[in-house]
Amino acid sequence: xxxxxxxxxxxxxxxxxxxxxxxxxxxxxxxxxxxxxxxxxxxxxxxxxxxxxxxxxxxxxxxxxxxxxxxxxxxxxxxxxxxxxxxxxxxxxxxxxxxxxxxxxxxxxxxxxxxxxxxxxxxxxxxxxxxxxxxxxxxxxxxxxxxxxxxxxxxxxxxxxxxxxxxxxxxxxxxxxxxxxxxxxxxxxxxxxxxxxxxxxxxxxxxxxxxxxxxxxxxxxxxxxxx
Ligand SMILES: Nc1ncnc2c1ncn2[C@@H]1O[C@H](COP(=O)(O)OP(=O)(O)OP(=O)(O)O)[C@@H](O)[C@H]1O
Numbered sequence: 001x002x003x004x005x006x007x008x009x010x011x012x013x014x015x016x017x018x019x020x021x022x023x024x025x026x027x028x029x030x031x032x033x034x035x036x037x038x039x040x041x042x043x044x045x046x047x048x049x050x051x052x053x054x055x056x057x058x059x060x061x062x063x064x065x066x067x068x069x070x071x072x073x074x075x076x077x078x079x080x081x082x083x084x085x086x087x088x089x090x091x092x093x094x095x096x097x098x099x100x101x102x103x104x105x106x107x108x109x110x111x112x113x114x115x116x117x118x119x120x121x122x123x124x125x126x127x128x129x130x131x132x133x134x135x136x137x138x139x140x141x142x143x144x145x146x147x148x149x150x151x152x153x154x155x156x157x158x159x160x161x162x163x164x165x166x167x168x169x170x171x172x173x174x175x176x177x178x179x180x181x182x183x184x185x186x187x188x189x190x191x192x193x194x195x196x197x198x199x200x201x202x203x204x205x206x207x208x209x210x211x212x213x214x215x216x217x218x219x220x221x222x223x224x225x226x227x
Contacts, residue, residue, distance in 0.1 A: 003034075003035075003071075004068075004070055004071020004072070005032040005033055005034045005035075005071070005200070006033060006034060006035040006069065006070060006167060006168060006200035007032075007033040007056060007067070007068075007069060007168055007200045007202070008030075008031065008032045008033065008067070008068045008071075009029055009030060009031040009052065009055060009056055009062075009065065009066070009067055009068075010030060010065055010066045010067075010068060011028050011029075011030065011064070011065040011066070012026050012028070012029040012030075012031075012052065012055055012062045012064075012065035012066075012067070013026055013027060013028060013029075013062060013063045013064045013065055014026040014048075014051050014055060014060070014062055014063050015063045024223055025048045025051040025223055026048045026051055026052060026055070026062070026223045026224075027222075027223040027224050028065070028224065029048070029052060029065075029220070029223070029224065029225055030225065031052070031056070031202075031218050031225070032216075033056065033168070033200045033201070033202045034200060034216075035167065035198050035199070035200045036194065036195060036198040036199070036200075037194065037200070037201070037215035037216060038190065038191050038194045038201045038202075038203065038213070038214050038215050038216070039200075039201065039202045039203075039214065039215065039216040039217075039218060040202075040203055040204070040205060040210070040211050040213075040214035040216070040217050040218070041053065041202060041203070041204045041218045041220060042204065042205060042206065042211055042217060042218070042219055042220070043219055043220030043221055043226075044206075044221065045206075046222075047220040047221050047222060047223065048220050048222075048223040049172070049173075049204040049220060050172055050204065051223075052204075052220065053170055053171075053172045053202060053204055054172075055067055055076065056170060056202055057087070057091055057093060057168075057170040058075050058076075058083045058086060058087050058091065059087075061076050062076055069086070069090075088113070088116065088117065088164070089164070089166070090166050090167055090168055091166050091168045091169075091170060092160075092161030092162050092164065092166040092168070092169045092170070092199075093161055093169075093170050093171070094154070094157050094158055094161045094169070094170070094171035094172075094174045094190075094203075095157060095171075095172065095174070096172055096173040096174060096176040096177055097177060098145070098150075098153045098154055098156070098157045098177070099157065100145040100153060100156055100157065100160075101145075102144065102145055102146065103144070104144070105141065105142050105143060105144055106132065106137060106140050106141050106142070106143055106144075106145070106148065106152075106156045106159075107128050107129075107132060107141040107142065109145070109156055109160055110128045110131060110132060110156060110159045110160045110163050111124055111125075111128050111163070112160065113160060113163060113164045114127060114128070114163060114164060117164065127163050128141075128159075128163060129141070131159040131162055131163045132159055134159070134193075135155040135156075135158055135159045135189060136155060137152060137155050137156065137159065140152060149182075150177055150178050150179075150182060151178055151182035151185060151186060154174060154175070154177075154178065154182075154186050155186070155189065157174070158174075158186070158189060158190065158193070162193060162197070162199075166199070167197075167198070167199060167200060168199065168200045168201075168202075169190070169193075169194065169199045169200070169201040169202070169203075170201075170202055170203075171190065171201070171202075171203040171204070172203070172204050173203075173204055173205060173206075174186060174187075174190065174203055174205075175187060175205060175207065175210060176205075176206075180207075180209070183207060183209075183210065184209060184210070187209075187210045187213055188213070190203065191213050
């Protein structure tokens with residue numbers, strides 16, 4: 001029997017607005033995001049990439065269609081509290097603009113999701129140290145975001161996304177603010193962590209060099225999959 005994909009979108013439609021102002025951002029999108037693979041969503045500006053990632057990550061709900069976990073759990077139909085619990089326990093998010101809290105150190109930023117879970121301080125400290133080491137920032141743990149380069153800030157972002165040991169990673173244009181060399185190193189890190197940890201990773205990008213590193217590519221145009 002085939003293993004169902006960790007994360008899938010089935011016949012996803014998302015409409016915004018109504019009447020003359022109605023926008024069909026997604027029109028019947030199917031996507032599979034298997035464990036241990038990096039799936040890249042690409043397409044021109046306005047093609048629906050952010051809308052799709054927001055649905056897959058439980059940050060928004062489809063107008064119709066389903067987001068399905070492990071072949072049976074319909075994330076898009078769960079009550080809001082259960083969506084929040086799934087997001088907290090199973091999904092890590094990386095943002096284009098890093099999303100770090102300026103007054104907190106790198107380690108404190110990474111620790112934030114563990115605090116929200118109520119994890120005890122000793123376990124928190126161990127987990128934070130381990131993931132900072134893995135992303136190459138052990139020596140920068142006490143620095144604040146403004147003391148770090150863009151690439152280092154995004155490493156903090158990746159560490160924060162993964163410190164809680166999620167099995168799904170969602171990243172919307174994670175390298176959009178970075179120069180091309182730095183973007184490549186962040187992409188390599190995401191690819192390696194995806195394979196090491198068996199993550200079902202889905203990221204959006206315009207960058208052809210980054211698309212080339214994907215295990216799977218989904219191309220969007222005007223809200224539909226074109227290849
Ligand atoms: N909240 C919203 N209200 C109205 N229209 C929206 C909303 N969010 C997205 N859209 C529209 O849906 C379409 C898809 O937008 P989306 O942001 O998903 O595209 P994208 O491929 O991520 O673009 P970019 O590469 O520029 O980030 C666009 O026409 C956009 O204007």
